Amino acid sequence: MPQVPAATRALRVLRYLASQPDPVPLEAIVRACGLPRSSAYHLVTAMEAEGFVVHLADEHRYGLGVAAFEVGTGYARQAPLQRIARRPLAELVDRVQQSAHLAVLHGRDVLYVLEDRAPGRPPLVTDVGVRLPAALTASGRAVLARLPAAQVRALFPSAAAFVDRHGAGPTSLSALRTLLAETRQRGYAVESGEVTPGLSSVAVAALDHNEHPLAGVAVTYETGSADPGELAAEVGRTARLLSARFGGRS
Template identity: 75%
Template sequence: MGQVPSATRALRVLRFLAAQPEPVPLERVTAAVGIPRSSAYHLLTAMVEEGFVVHLAEEQRYGVGVAAFEVGSGYARQAPLQRIARRPLAALVDEVGQSAHLAVLHGRDVLYVLEERAPGRPPLVTDVGVRLPAHLTASGRAILAHLPAAQVRALYPDRSAFVDRHGVGPQSLTALRVVLTDTRRWGHAREDGEVTPGLASVAAAVLDHNAHPVAGVAVTFPAGDADVADVAVAATRTAAGLSRRLGGR
């Protein structure tokens, strides 16, 4: 990390803090980002002064500040990812004849920011603005599979972090790691009936120039109503195209 620019370190700290369900102590930041304690302290102090981080002195913990919220609000107003993804997502729906959506990671949930519904397909629970547990969704698994192991561990510190919808899906970090290993091996994520019984999904991650997953492109269809391999190829191709638009590989 010695040669990593300070701006990159600050962004990694901010990304880590934004993914946490609550403020965390300094040691969690140093372990997750991989920088010395003294460097992390000085970096966090500067970020506190700029309003991007808040320091809870009584608890000796750090969390996301108001300035970071303002940046997020600017993103919501401009919606650049949605604007870039709308046409490719519509083309994906035309190609596979199934509904597709775009989701981003928000804590331990995925937040659906764009949906294209295919004519005659069943209604989904993935309307824009809906949140679902990331570990149960294909889009969430696609994103989680590209995160550092330490960040995944921070998101799921114990069994209480695993929400259960229908009695299926990983309920421990060990089980989730198996799912994410399969996701990386396949090159895409899958889920079958874990979000909605009778419906299955495949998804691929959209990566930025740092190979960080910024979103998941998913296709959802009645189980057995589509060739999973063909749909996965189309979803992966769409995600790769969006990654290139964002400067990713």
Template identity: 70%
Template sequence: MGQVPAATRTLRVLRFLASQPEPTSIDRIMRACALPRSTTYHLLTAMAEEGFVVHLPEEHRWGLGVAAFEVGSGYTRQEPLQRIARRQLAELADRTRQSAHLAVLHGRDVLYVVEERAPGRPPLVTDVGVRLPAHLTASGRAILAALPPAQVRALYPDADAFVHRHGTGPRTLSQLRALLADTRQRGFATEEGEVTPGLASVASAVVDHNGHPVAGLALTYADGDAHALADAVRRTAGALTRRLGGTST
């Protein structure tokens, strides 16, 4: 029984951090969770050791860590998201005659959970269950562009975090930040030949009621009007966002 209050306090801290748009100070955490400062510090330190939170010492702030993303991704990998998305993706593939897929963030990778292949289109590497580097895929870039900058920095702390498939794509955090800024300004994410030479993708994020990106929805094509396809992707992503209680842009 002695462990129950500690578990409750830990979950309270996690829930509060998940509701924030960016990492926050220990003072805000302790006030929001009604905890003593020493207790809050010990909880955060233990959670950081397990990867559920990350400390940003230069900012004196705490935010969610990679393990928290993995837990969230575990939920989205289960039936609720797939059930909601499968019919929407099938309709999108039928309407655009391009292959559609849905991916969730898993660490620095995206994990593909739904794919609807358009008739006559070539097979893709984005089969269900496949993992690819998030910073190289359109779906991953859509998710990363919707995350707070501090959380992107936590995911990509150094150059070793950037892997490559065909010698293209961002190699540093500054290059990734510039790419994500372009994505936000454009309103959708793109990649051209960085996953499979000769194929391109456009993608948009699906967000939940907290404004957190839970998935990236993409179309992959060999030829087509990128802006028209992006509009179709954004409409479908917006419909899924509303189903999850989020607000589409």
């Protein structure tokens, strides 16, 4: 089908533009997408006509257009993350017999978008729609550990950015950096009594095709009632499954 190569090139341009912090010159698109300059020019011109690309003539740069934003908001409206994660999360709960949840980063907080509670387990504060400080939760730490250092620094510029719930958890950027380094070395995030006394959590981040953390997959259990390493292995299995379904890897 002759349309497929052109469509593939257009998607590569969109993906590249979406990964850039600012609009870029045509030469950058040529290099990043491996296109001849004339082909790249005709392609972005066609995409501009459809609203997916905007041309900043004064700056000689190209960025994402309104149509790309509409595609993104449509993605959010359809809630594919929750839909895709619902069954794997339920299967995780069946395997470990502990409550599990899925959370996404929302500023300095995590927003819980999905939860599956195991029968007979204690009630949790991590209900769907609840927001908690990312630096205190296992799911938040799993996500933060996969972000660039500059982004973490921007989220937590001073001690005022940190929240204390029960007298535990990081209170400075250096303390948070140490905790995130330990998380990366361990391969999963942990939290014990920092959200709710007597309860602990382990979490692993699910990644998208750009190796960016989509969400934190976590299991919460009564402190001392389970082996965190064994739970983390099962949580990691679920996170890798979600990553694969979004074109990424854990």
